[in-house]
Structures are given as C-alpha cells and as structure tokens.
Amino acid sequence: MMYVASLIVNESLLYLARITNEDVRRRCGVENLEHRLRKTRLRWFVHVKCRNENSILRRAVELEVDDRRPSGRPKKRKPGVKQWKKT
Numbered sequence: 317m318m319y320v321a322s323l324i325v326n327e328s329l330l331y332l333a334r335i336t337n338e339d340v341r342r343r344c345g346v347e348n349l350e351h352r353l354r355k356t357r358l359r360w361f362v363h364v365k366c367r368n369e370n371s372i373l374r375r376a377v378e379l380e381v382d383d384r385r386p387s388g389r390p391k392k393r394k395p396g397v398k399q400w401k402k403t
C-alpha cells in the first residue's frame with residue numbers, strides 16, 4: 317500500500333504522518349476506482365441486454381464455449397515447414 321506523506325505541526329514539533337490512499341480519497345471525495353469500474357461495466361451490460369435478440373453484441377455476450385483448447389504451443393505439423401535437425 318502506498319502512502320502520502322504530510323507534515324503535521326503539534327506543539328512546535330514537526331513529524332511525518334502516514335496517510336493511507338483510502339483516507340486521501342475520502343477527504344477529496346473521490347470514488348473508489350474498482351467500484352466505479354464495476355458500476356460502468358454493469359451499466360454497459362444492462363444496455364447490451366436491452367438490445368435486440370439478433371444483435372451481434374448481445375449474441376457475443378451470451379456466447380457459450382463448449383471445449384477448452386489444449387495448453388502450450390501447437391506442434392508444427394503443416395507440410396512445407398522446415399524441420400531443423402540437431403547437429
């Protein structure tokens with residue numbers, strides 16, 4: 317967690333106080349970024365759900381994938397691909 321440093325004067329004594337980012341956001345009245353992104357994404361999702369059933373955007377959101385692809389790089393099996401020999 318990052319901190320914002322501020323100087324505080326207390327009975328002629330200066331010291332460095334650690335103020336968390338949450339405190340700075342609360343003092344400035346700034347909304348949490350994660351919460352803001354979640355609200356925006358939800359608003360977009362509702363917009364897509366209100367579209368026509370045949371809309372490409374709605375079909376893409378409701379798409380279900382059946383199989384998983386295998387992990388790793390695919391093997392070079394195409395004809396014409398040069399096979400390197402170990403020397």
